[in-house]
Amino acid sequence: MYSITYNNENCLAYRIVPVRRPSVPAPEVRVEETEIPGMDGALIENYGTYGLITIPIEFNFLSRHLEWMGTYRAAKKWLKGSGWLKFGDDRDYLYKVYYVNITDTERTSIRIGSFTAEFVCYPYAYLESGQQEYTAAEVAYNPYEVSHPTYLITGEGMCTLTVNGKTMTANVGQNLTIDTDRMLAYRQDGTMQNTAVTGDYTDLYLLEGENSISITSGFSLSVIPNWRCL
Numbered sequence: 076m077y078s079i080t081y082n083n084e085n086c087l088a089y090r091i092v093p094v095r096r097p098s099v100p101a102p103e104v105r106v107e108e109t110e111i112p113g114m115d116g117a118l119i120e121n122y123g124t125y126g127l128i129t130i131p132i133e134f135n136f137l138s139r140h141l142e143w144m145g146t147y148r149a150a151k152k153w154l155k156g157s158g159w160l161k162f163g164d165d166r167d168y169l170y171k172v173y174y175v176n177i178t179d180t181e182r183t184s185i186r187i188g189s190f191t192a193e194f195v196c197y198p199y200a201y202l203e204s205g206q207q208e209y210t211a212a213e214v215a216y217n218p219y220e221v222s223h224p225t226y227l228i229t230g231e232g233m234c235t236l237t238v239n240g241k242t243m244t245a246n247v248g249q250n251l252t253i254d255t256d257r258m259l260a261y262r263q264d265g266t267m268q269n270t271a272v273t274g275d276y277t278d279l280y281l282l283e284g285e286n287s288i289s290i291t292s293g294f295s296l297s298v299i300p301n302w303r304c305l
């Protein structure tokens with residue numbers, strides 16, 4: 076039976092099933108068009124970024140008639156907040172969800188109900204394998220789109236992280252996580268360390284193709300590459 080998974084929980088555990096396989100829209104590139112009198116066409120400024128995508132999924136569910144509202148409430152709680160969405164026929168990829176809207180709720184009989192969930196997502200599809208930790212050498216080649224990795228450093232004192240010739244310096248106290256996607260630095264216990272780093276997070280992105288990654292001797296480094304594609 077076709078199913079979807081949200082935040083590591085499968086819809087079948089809630090006794091709800093998608094009515095059909097969802098269609099995933101292509102993200103729209105962000106551009107600015109400026110029309111100039113006397114000029115054919117327009118001036119186009121391409122920002123190289125993409126807008127959010129919305130993936131609507133219609134669900135059906137079956138329950139005992141006295142448990143109908145309970146099943147529906149459990150489904151709404153499951154789909155609350157942000158997280159990761161995965162489709163049963165595309166198991167290697169994840170969609171990063173900002174939030175979910177529940178719309179078009181209908182009770183078609185005493186036991187049967189339906190509703191539509193709109194998943195508002197980041198425009199990229201992420202490889203599930205790209206959410207694991209690797210050595211720098213293992214992620215030096217990026218066959219996908221430009222990615223925003225997370226760097227995990229252990230050691231003590233000042234160090235320099237160098238990616239493709241660009242650097243970020245960091246004062247590490249046992250451990251430090253540099254999250255280039257959220258542009259944050261923090262310890263494993265969640266303590267913010269933004270003032271402990273100097274440099275531009277965007278300089279640490281992994282470009283398409285070959286990348287060079289190194290760190291000051293005496294520190295250990297692992298990378299969560301966050302590989303992604305359109």
